[in-house]
Amino acid sequence: MLSRFPPHDIAHISRIEEEVLQKTSLEPKDDLAPVSLSEVQTLVKSLNTRKAPGLDGISNKAIKCFSIPLLSLLASTSQGNHATSCQLQTDQPPERSGQAIRKILKTRLSDHLLGKGLIIDEQFGFRPAHSCPQQVLRLVEYVSEGFETERSTVAVFFDVAKAFDRVWHAGLIYKLYSLQVPDRLIITIQNYLANRHFTFRHERTHSTRRLIRAGVPQGSTLSPLLYSAYTNDVPRPSSSGVQLALFADDTALFYGNRNRSTRFTLLPLQRAIDELGQWFRKWRIEVNPTNQQPYNSSMKYCTFYKARLGAVLGRKSKLSRRNKRTIYKMCIRTVMTYASPVFAHAAPKALHRLQGLRTPHYSKYMKDASKRFFDIAGSHPNASRAAVDYQPPHPTPSVGHETYLRST
Numbered sequence: 001m002l003s004r005f006p007p008h009d010i011a012h013i014s015r016i017e018e019e020v021l022q023k024t025s026l027e028p029k030d031d032l033a034p035v036s037l038s039e040v041q042t043l044v045k046s047l048n049t050r051k052a053p054g055l056d057g058i059s060n061k062a063i064k065c066f067s068i069p070l071l072s073l074l075a076s077t078s079q080g081n082h083a084t085s086c087q088l089q090t091d092q093p094p095e096r097s098g099q100a101i102r103k104i105l106k107t108r109l110s111d112h113l114l115g116k117g118l119i120i121d122e123q124f125g126f127r128p129a130h131s132c133p134q135q136v137l138r139l140v141e142y143v144s145e146g147f148e149t150e151r152s153t154v155a156v157f158f159d160v161a162k163a164f165d166r167v168w169h170a171g172l173i174y175k176l177y178s179l180q181v182p183d184r185l186i187i188t189i190q191n192y193l194a195n196r197h198f199t200f201r202h203e204r205t206h207s208t209r210r211l212i213r214a215g216v217p218q219g220s221t222l223s224p225l226l227y228s229a230y231t232n233d234v235p236r237p238s239s240s241g242v243q244l245a246l247f248a249d250d251t252a253l254f255y256g257n258r259n260r261s262t263r264f265t266l267l268p269l270q271r272a273i274d275e276l277g278q279w280f281r282k283w284r285i286e287v288n289p290t291n292q293q294p295y296n297s298s299m300k301y302c303t304f305y306k307a308r309l310g311a312v313l314g315r316k317s318k319l320s321r322r323n324k325r326t327i328y329k330m331c332i333r334t335v336m337t338y339a340s341p342v343f344a345h346a347a348p349k350a351l352h353r354l355q356g357l358r359t360p361h362y363s364k365y366m367k368d369a370s371k372r373f374f375d376i377a378g379s380h381p382n383a384s385r386a387a388v389d390y391q392p393p394h395p396t397p398s399v400g401h402e403t404y405l406r407s408t
Helices: 010-024 037-045 068-076 082-088 095-113 132-148 169-178 183-193 223-230 262-282 297-313 321-336 348-354 362-377
Strands: 152-159 243-247 250-257
Touching (some): 037 095, 132 152, 169 183
Antiparallel strands (some): 152 250
């Protein structure tokens, strides 16, 4: 059980904070190239002019009209000095220009972490060519293979509590140094996280300002990558055969054994849980102890949309067919077909329930989406995916005797 460990390792916390303080006080030793004017110009050209302006009232359309001297000033504030700290903090930030700087930081950090292959293969979140359905399929294939080989599979899922809000700043900076991120980039990120404040508003009353002591900003383009770096040293199970699966803050351990004895199945898995529990507490990550009952989210949302949108999409609705089709594609089909290559393993009776709306193009859409999914899976570079022989499941007949997936 996870509860057997102390809440925090005080000695470890003190050692990390002292080491980070020492490293950040030294002169940067890397040769990180400064942000160039052309780099800023390329980023400004890619800004979406339809985005609403921030709190400062500056829109992306206005930034696109910046003169060369203004863009040069924007580039100079991205060099890891005091100006960067003022530019990035949340007290009174130039919202849109600050967002541009954060995108530059994300590009630099992504080039280092993803370009050099430093993010572990088990992490499928916040990285190109990876998705939640791909990680879920990895588990589904493992379980399905166990059915064929008479292997029992046990899985444990961990719900990290307020993951982004509780990232330990000193621990994050320490891990960025461990990943050999350039010194100047680390200092800029530290300035970005330091001296941030929050207030609570109730109607017209505001609380006093309080210092934010942990966490990465929600909604920032840089935060997901920072969280991936923070959790990148999660311990891989030392027990032979135990598998680790990550998607952002969602963590799972699963293990299969042909021995019918529960003891032989649970012992390796418990050893991996203990290792993971020690790592959670070492890096001040808390796990929710609540037990959640499984439910079919697709059926839940499908029922919700049928009840709320029935009048809008019904025959008596005055909306045009074009508008009805747009609402259906945006609100219903995306939910009903999410991860369809994974739940295509389900029994025909379950698929029949899912097809409650009887839309004419539903089966064809799932078939085409699944074909694209498995075409990508066959040539995926991630070693964790290559460990399982991914093959499209055999076609399952639907209500109209069509197929959801291409045949093998």
